[in-house]
Amino acid sequence: xxxxxxxxxxxxxxxxxxxxxxxxxxxxxxxxxxxxxxxxxxxxxxxxxxxxxxxxxxxxxxxxxxxxxxxxxxxxxxxxxxxxxxxxxxxxxxxxxxxxxxxxxxxxxxxxxxxxxxxxxxxxxxxxxxxxxxxxxxxxxxxxxxxxxxxxxxxxxxxxxxxxxxxxxxxxxxxxxxxxxxxxxxxxxxxxxxxxxxxxxxxxxxxxxxxxxxxxxxxxxxxxxxxxxxxxxxxxxxxxxxxxxx
Amino acid sequence: xxxxxxxxxxxxxxxxxxxxxxxxxxxxxxxxxxxxxxxxxxxxxxxxxxxxxxxxxxxxxxxxxxxxxxxxxxxxxxxxxxxxxxxxxxxxxxxxxxxxxxxxxxxxxxxxxxxxxxxxxxxxxxxxxxxxxxxxxxxxxxxxxxxxxxxxxxxxxxxxxxxxxxxxxxxxxxxxxxxxxxxxxxxxxxxxxxxxxxxxxxxxxxxxxxxxxxxxxxxxxxxxxxxxxxxxxxxxxxxxxxxxxxxxxxxxxxxxxxxxxxxxxxxxxxxxxxxxxxxxxxxxxxx
Amino acid sequence: xxxxxxxxxxxxxxxxxxxxxxxxxxxxxxxxxxxxxxxxxxxxxxxxxxxxxxxxxxxxxxxxxxxxxxxxxxxxxxxxxxxxxxxxxxxxxxxxxxxxxxxxxxxxxxxxxxxxxxxxxxxxxxxxxxxxxxxxxxxxxxxxxxxxxxxxxxxxxxxxxxxxxxxxxxxxxxxxxxxxxxxxxxxxxxxxxxxxxxxxxxxxxxxxxxxxxxxxxxxxxxxxxxxxxxxxxxxxxxxxxxxxxxxxxxxxxxxxxxxxxxxxxxxxxxxxxxxxxxxxxxxxxxxxxxxxxxxxxxxxxxxxxxxxxxxxxxxxxx
Numbered sequence: 001x002x003x004x005x006x007x008x009x010x011x012x013x014x015x016x017x018x019x020x021x022x023x024x025x026x027x028x029x030x031x032x033x034x035x036x037x038x039x040x041x042x043x044x045x046x047x048x049x050x051x052x053x054x055x056x057x058x059x060x061x062x063x064x065x066x067x068x069x070x071x072x073x074x075x076x077x078x079x080x081x082x083x084x085x086x087x088x089x090x091x092x093x094x095x096x097x098x099x100x101x102x103x104x105x106x107x108x109x110x111x112x113x114x115x116x117x118x119x120x121x122x123x124x125x126x127x128x129x130x131x132x133x134x135x136x137x138x139x140x141x142x143x144x145x146x147x148x149x150x151x152x153x154x155x156x157x158x159x160x161x162x163x164x165x166x167x168x169x170x171x172x173x174x175x176x177x178x179x180x181x182x183x184x185x186x187x188x189x190x191x192x193x194x195x196x197x198x199x200x201x202x203x204x205x206x207x208x209x210x211x212x213x214x215x216x217x218x219x220x221x222x223x224x225x226x227x228x229x230x231x232x233x234x235x236x237x238x239x240x241x242x243x244x245x246x
Numbered sequence: 247x248x249x250x251x252x253x254x255x256x257x258x259x260x261x262x263x264x265x266x267x268x269x270x271x272x273x274x275x276x277x278x279x280x281x282x283x284x285x286x287x288x289x290x291x292x293x294x295x296x297x298x299x300x301x302x303x304x305x306x307x308x309x310x311x312x313x314x315x316x317x318x319x320x321x322x323x324x325x326x327x328x329x330x331x332x333x334x335x336x337x338x339x340x341x342x343x344x345x346x347x348x349x350x351x352x353x354x355x356x357x358x359x360x361x362x363x364x365x366x367x368x369x370x371x372x373x374x375x376x377x378x379x380x381x382x383x384x385x386x387x388x389x390x391x392x393x394x395x396x397x398x399x400x401x402x403x404x405x406x407x408x409x410x411x412x413x414x415x416x417x418x419x420x421x422x423x424x425x426x427x428x429x430x431x432x433x434x435x436x437x438x439x440x441x442x443x444x445x446x447x448x449x450x451x452x453x454x455x456x457x458x459x460x461x462x463x464x465x466x467x468x469x470x471x472x473x474x475x476x477x478x479x480x481x482x483x484x485x486x487x488x489x490x491x492x493x494x495x496x497x498x499x500x501x502x503x504x505x506x507x508x509x510x511x512x513x514x515x516x517x518x519x520x521x522x523x524x525x526x527x528x529x530x531x532x533x
Numbered sequence: 534x535x536x537x538x539x540x541x542x543x544x545x546x547x548x549x550x551x552x553x554x555x556x557x558x559x560x561x562x563x564x565x566x567x568x569x570x571x572x573x574x575x576x577x578x579x580x581x582x583x584x585x586x587x588x589x590x591x592x593x594x595x596x597x598x599x600x601x602x603x604x605x606x607x608x609x610x611x612x613x614x615x616x617x618x619x620x621x622x623x624x625x626x627x628x629x630x631x632x633x634x635x636x637x638x639x640x641x642x643x644x645x646x647x648x649x650x651x652x653x654x655x656x657x658x659x660x661x662x663x664x665x666x667x668x669x670x671x672x673x674x675x676x677x678x679x680x681x682x683x684x685x686x687x688x689x690x691x692x693x694x695x696x697x698x699x700x701x702x703x704x705x706x707x708x709x710x711x712x713x714x715x716x717x718x719x720x721x722x723x724x725x726x727x728x729x730x731x732x733x734x735x736x737x738x739x740x741x742x743x744x745x746x747x748x749x750x751x752x753x754x755x756x757x758x759x760x761x762x763x764x765x766x767x768x769x770x771x772x773x774x775x776x777x778x779x780x781x782x783x784x785x786x787x788x789x790x791x792x793x794x795x796x797x798x799x800x801x802x803x804x805x806x807x808x809x810x811x812x813x814x815x816x817x818x819x820x821x822x823x824x825x826x827x828x829x830x831x832x833x834x835x836x837x838x839x840x841x842x843x844x845x846x847x848x849x850x851x
Binding site for chain 3: 073078090103109242
């Protein structure tokens with residue numbers, strides 16, 4: 001199975017804080033891998049490192065075999081990595097369709113083609129009816145969907161979803177889960193996610209990577225990982241580790 | 247010796263610059279607003295000083311609190327009417343608004359006062375005192391003294407009074423301040439008023455040693471930007487030091503090169519600091 | 534983008550271009566000429582300011598470069614003034630590369646201030662180089678056309694410039710480059726996430742913007758037969774460029790044309806009643822636009838703006 005993302009011994013320091021400490025993990029094509037960990041563990045930093053918003057101090061990042069360490073965000077996108085942001089960032093004065101077109105323009109020169117492709121993506125995301133509305137007028141759930149739609153539009157092969165479920169009610173979250181499972185229809189074979197909602201992680205992930213204070217402390221299928229004592233300790237403290245107090 | 251003279255003259259003028267720039271730094275630090283109308287309000291201050299002297303016989307070195315209060319009131323009114331509406335908007339719109347306000351003030355001044363240059367003849371201002379081989383205009387000394395006193399007073403106000411603390415709180419964290427019971431809008435209005443009052447009073451203090459006309463403010467707006475950037479955006483302390491520094495730099499340029507290139511030095515300094523040391527020469531943020 | 538059919542545009546341009554044939558009042562021709570030149574200035578500014586959202590307040594630098602290049606090359610090297618006009622555009626492009634690479638590194642108000650600084654540096658240098666540039670006094674600019682019928686000829690000369698700028702604006706408006714610029718304006722981080730390289734695209738917008746501005750500057754200087762730092766390097770022109778585009782409607786093709794019409798006519802009307810009113814007029818229009826009509830006059834006619842008025846503050850901070 002091809003490795004679509006290799007994140008090797010990457011470190012990043014912000015002033016006195018070692019946000020990422022020799023973290024290594026990979027994503028194979030076809031996998032859905034989630035990064036979990038307590039707040040401040042450095043999960044979003046990992047995404048920022050992959051997509052170039054932050055440059056690593058050490059380590060290598062490879063996408064589909066190509067070294068992308070230190071590349072700029074626009075380069076990462078053009079190579080096939082799509083991402084959403086924890087705090088949704090639509091292009092407010094543009095319509096929903098135009099937002100997605102910014103993605104589809106990457107592979108379609110003419111406006112008509114880009115618009116047509118954008119409409120296909122919107123259809124898939126259930127946003128087709130709002131295509132002509134301004135992005136600023138959308139409620140949160142739709143804005144999250146728009147963000148995903150835009151990333152899909154860029155023709156990504158790997159999609160990085162940063163806390164896409166945050167702020168959604170259970171029904172909305174279920175819809176997003178269903179969509180994520182259908183992503184391969186749009187050529188997105190692999191997904192990386194940062195998530196806090198365990199239920200979602202358990203149902204979607206093929207593999208889970210656990211970070212705590214910048215270091216990877218566990219990795220494996222979700223059912224195994226949540227029973228790992230190191231993971232429980234990281235989230236809840238030593239008293240809750242199964243088998244008694246230390 | 248000429249060097250020392252230039253240096254000291256620079257400090258004297260720099261004191262007034264410090265006052266002007268402190269006002270702008272205050273506004274920027276608290277409201278994140280770049281006030282393109284700063285110089286226009288300074289110009290209004292000079293006209294208040296002018297008419298105060300020629301019509302009412304009020305010496306600007308004594309009447310400046312009046313002019314400061316008047317401009318404070320005008321600024322607060324401007325805030326409530328106009329500036330308040332762009333507080334959540336993009337920098338783009340804020341800049342255009344303050345620029346527009348500035349233009350209206352300048353245009354109105356042209357219509358009301360005419361475009362010609364005006365000066366006042368304050369005998370004390372033109373006297374020269376000498377310390378050894380150094381000669382100083384008494385006017386410069388007085389303007390410097392009042393400006394520095396006001397800058398120090400401003401510092402005390404920010405450090406010791408409750409409103410001062412509220413202002414600093416908003417400067418540090420605008421979102422969280424309301425949770426401390428601070429009425430951010432009110433603080434913004436008062437800050438704007440104070441910042442403009444600084445510019446206006448500086449204008450009244452500059453009148454005796456220079457002159458005025460409706461367009462006299464423009465260069466001071468730009469100078470204030472340069473100073474605020476030098477001192478570290480939003481730092482009132484930094485702006486004060488930056489003002490002195492710019493005054494000296496200007497005098498040196500005029501002395502060693504040519505008066506007319508002094509302006510270019512301002513701008514090059516400005517760009518250099520923005521590009522290479524954006525936190526300013528004296529670093530740090532906050533009022 | 535525009536729901537306008539094609540024929541009003543054609544009618545407009547035909548009517549405008551043919552004006553010297555049916556309008557014989559020299560004063561009106563001159564007025565319309567100024568509207569045209571400033572519309573071109575506004576359209577050019579719009580590439581960078583309206584579409585890409587970068588508030589340049591230093592566009593007068595390119596205006597002045599165009600004017601001075603034409604004048605000085607004719608005077609010192611003996612060139613045909615039209616060659617000087619081309620030179621002006623080329624020099625403006627070079628200046629844009631230089632100025633852009635410095636200023637675009639800065640954000641928000643710092644960017645705007647730095648554009649003012651660079652334009653002022655140019656002004657002060659020109660103003661003080663008495664031997665090379667005739668300093669603060671300025672000098673006569675060459676005529677691009679020969680008498681008689683100068684008014685008409687300048688008019689015919691300005692029209693292709695307007696037409697070209699209009700065509701370029703239309704292309705940008707509907708092209709994927711234009712969308713990339715809008716993305717940069719709305720949110721640079723998001724723009725990068727959709728494959729946009731803001732540093733490059735901003736420069737790609739600035740260069741044609743500068744060149745067209747330089748052409749407008751040359752035309753303007755030649756018409757009034759004069760160049761001087763106060764007339765072609767004056768910060769007021771930078772403000773006018775921004776105002777015209779914002780007043781009519783930033784990031785639209787027709788906006789700057791509307792804006793120029795409104796601004797020039799308003800200033801002209803007031804000028805006939807009071808002297809020295811142009812600053813008040815500009816200032817008031819700026820304030821009115823920002824507070825009441827941030828989308829410009831054209832937003833009164835656009836459906837999208839009715840959505841936006843419901844949706845929330847324009848250009849709200851993220």
